Amino acid sequence: MDRSEVCPGTVILNNGVSMPLPGFGVYRIDPEETVAAVRMAVRTGYRLIDTAAAYGNERGVGEACADCGVARSELFVTSKLWPTDYGYDAARRAFDRSLAKLGMDYVDMYLLHWPFPSDFERTLGAWRALECALADGRVRAIGVCNHSVANLERLMAETDIVPAVNQVELHPLFAQEELVRMHRRLGIATQAWSPLGGVNIYDAAPGRARHVLKHPLIIRLAEKMGRTPAQIVLRWHLQRGVSAIPKSVRPERMAENFSIFDFVLSDEDMASITALDTGIRGGDDPQTVTETTYAVTID
Numbered sequence: 001m002d003r004s005e006v007c008p009g010t011v012i013l014n015n016g017v018s019m020p021l022p023g024f025g026v027y028r029i030d031p032e033e034t035v036a037a038v039r040m041a042v043r044t045g046y047r048l049i050d051t052a053a054a055y056g057n058e059r060g061v062g063e064a065c066a067d068c069g070v071a072r073s074e075l076f077v078t079s080k081l082w083p084t085d086y087g088y089d090a091a092r093r094a095f096d097r098s099l100a101k102l103g104m105d106y107v108d109m110y111l112l113h114w115p116f117p118s119d120f121e122r123t124l125g126a127w128r129a130l131e132c133a134l135a136d137g138r139v140r141a142i143g144v145c146n147h148s149v150a151n152l153e154r155l156m157a158e159t160d161i162v163p164a165v166n167q168v169e170l171h172p173l174f175a176q177e178e179l180v181r182m183h184r185r186l187g188i189a190t191q192a193w194s195p196l197g198g199v200n201i202y203d204a205a206p207g208r209a210r211h212v213l214k215h216p217l218i219i220r221l222a223e224k225m226g227r228t229p230a231q232i233v234l235r236w237h238l239q240r241g242v243s244a245i246p247k248s249v250r251p252e253r254m255a256e257n258f259s260i261f262d263f264v265l266s267d268e269d270m271a272s273i274t275a276l277d278t279g280i281r282g283g284d285d286p287q288t289v290t291e292t293t294y295a296v297t298i299d
Helices: 031-044 058-066 088-102 117-135 149-157 177-186 216-225 229-239 251-258 267-274
Strands: 010-012 018-020 023-025 048-050 076-081 107-112 139-145 165-169 189-193
Touching: 031 048, 031 058, 031 251, 048 058, 058 076, 058 088, 076 088, 088 107, 088 117, 107 117, 107 165, 117 139, 117 149, 139 149, 149 177, 165 177, 177 189, 216 229, 216 267, 229 251, 229 267
Parallel strands: 023 048, 048 076, 076 107, 107 139, 139 165, 165 189
Antiparallel strands: 010 018
């Protein structure tokens, strides 16, 4: 089965690996729900499954991928290294642990989950461990998450391999235009977590929630095109060449989020959505992450 027949949007990474643009994220999906959710996502058509050591559900992702009825070679599985496992030796052990939980011989993408500006030597050690896993053929591509322009410049100044992907907070209220332009110039694929702006709702302080999908512009475009607000926003990501990884445990929502390939937003509509950018992130600032920000130990 040709992956493009099931997952029509793909991007060729800077090392030649093909990655689906639409993906399925499992952040905040309980371990006991993960198997059923991933199986349903694959049945819906998703081929990119995004997990992380810190999510606590790698085992469920691995179990679902093993018996979902689709060959492992047709799936694109991503996991991530948590900062408490940075440093060369610790990162190697953590990578082995993730593979064991997934029950896989390799992952398609492995990412540094956060930058670690306050201990950059450990960040470099972790990146070198990823480079070794890439050389060993146990990961097909390596990249980073939550890296700002400054973080990327610092990493690339002291390493040889340019990250294939930078997964960052990205949605119409935080469009990250400067970062996306940098990615295009360097051949780094942009991947959006919280692509529908959920971080501005679930993690917001009381009374500070911002609902992207309830914005009048998004609602107007949805009504004009006979689509849902989520489909409008996900189509905006797709036309920017951004890989979006929305999460849901509801089959009807999974299908809705995947059904974005049979309509096109005009240049004017694209620009109007991008203009919603406030420059205000909903998640943590990657420039201020320290060893105490995410002090959770992964077993």
